Amino acid sequence: MTDHTVTMQTAITVQGVRKEFVLRHTRSLKEAVMWILRGRRGDISKKFDALKDVSLHVEEGETVALMGLNGSGKSTLLKLISGVLQPDAGSVRTRGRVAGLIEVGAGFHHDLSGRDNVYLNGAILGMSEQQIDAMFDSIVEFSEIGEFIDTEVKFYSSGMYLRLAFSIAVHTDPEVFLIDEILAVGDEPFQRKCISKIKELAEAGKTLFVVSHDLDLVSTICERGVLLEHGKVIMDGEVHEVVKELRRRSAESAGTEA
Numbered sequence: 001m002t003d004h005t006v007t008m009q010t011a012i013t014v015q016g017v018r019k020e021f022v023l024r025h026t027r028s029l030k031e032a033v034m035w036i037l038r039g040r041r042g043d044i045s046k047k048f049d050a051l052k053d054v055s056l057h058v059e060e061g062e063t064v065a066l067m068g069l070n071g072s073g074k075s076t077l078l079k080l081i082s083g084v085l086q087p088d089a090g091s092v093r094t095r096g097r098v099a100g101l102i103e104v105g106a107g108f109h110h111d112l113s114g115r116d117n118v119y120l121n122g123a124i125l126g127m128s129e130q131q132i133d134a135m136f137d138s139i140v141e142f143s144e145i146g147e148f149i150d151t152e153v154k155f156y157s158s159g160m161y162l163r164l165a166f167s168i169a170v171h172t173d174p175e176v177f178l179i180d181e182i183l184a185v186g187d188e189p190f191q192r193k194c195i196s197k198i199k200e201l202a203e204a205g206k207t208l209f210v211v212s213h214d215l216d217l218v219s220t221i222c223e224r225g226v227l228l229e230h231g232k233v234i235m236d237g238e239v240h241e242v243v244k245e246l247r248r249r250s251a252e253s254a255g256t257e258a
C-alpha cells in the first residue's frame, strides 16, 4: 500500500560549519625581511573564521531571512549552501533543485549572447534543451530584455544581468531558492515584479533563503529570521522578533561609535 502521508522534509541542513579565510593585508618590507630572517617560520598571513560552528535546519517550504551587520558571514553561508564554497569543517546538505541568485551573472559567459546564456544557465541548473525551448519566450518576456537577447551579455548593464539571471532562475522551478541582496541593482518596477514573484514562490511552498539589509522587505517575505554576528548564529526565530533585535543591536553599535 502506498503511504500518502505528506511528511515535512529538511531542505537545507548546515551542521557545525566553519569557514576560514586568509586575511590579506600588505606587510611592510621590515616584517617580510624579519620573517625571512627567522627562517620563514610561522605564517605571515593571518587567518580568521568567517563562520564558526554554524548549524541550521530549514524545512521544506520555510521562508528564512538571514540577517546581520556587514561582515557577519551572511554571503559566505549562502555560498556554502549553494555549493560555490566548501566548508573547512562540518557539512552542508540540500534537498531538491537549488537556484542561487548570489552573484548576479556569475554563471554567465560574457562572450555569448543572452540567448546562448539562457541555454547555458538552464543546463547548469539542470534543465533539458527541450525544457528550455518550451520556456524560452517566457524567460525573455519576464526579463523584459527584448531584442537585447541576441546581444553579447558583456554589453549588458548590471540591471539587465539581474533581469535575465532572475528570470532564468525562477523558470527552472527550483525547490530551494537562495537570494543575496541582488534586488538592489534592479530598478523599482523590476524590483516590485521580482518581489511579487518571490512571494508567489513562497505561496507555492518553495523554500526561500534570503539575505538582505532591507528589513521591512524581508519581514514581508519571510516568516523566520536567523541573525548572524561575527560568524555565529546568535538568534533564530520569528522574523519580526529577529528584526527587532537586529535594530536594537544596530542602534547600540551606532551609539558606541558616536
Ligand SMILES: Nc1ncnc2c1ncn2[C@@H]1O[C@H](COP(=O)(O)OP(=O)(O)OP(=O)(O)O)[C@@H](O)[C@H]1O
Pocket: 021, 022, 023, 050, 068, 069, 070, 071, 072, 073, 074, 075, 076, 077
Ligand atoms: N573570499 C574571501 N577571502 C577573504 N575574506 C573573505 C572572503 N569572502 C568573505 N570574506 C570575509 O569574510 C567575512 C564575512 O563576509 P560576508 O561577505 O559573508 O559577510 P556579509 O555578512 O555578507 O556582509 P555584508 O552585509 O557586508 O554583505 C568578512 O570579514 C569578509 O571580509
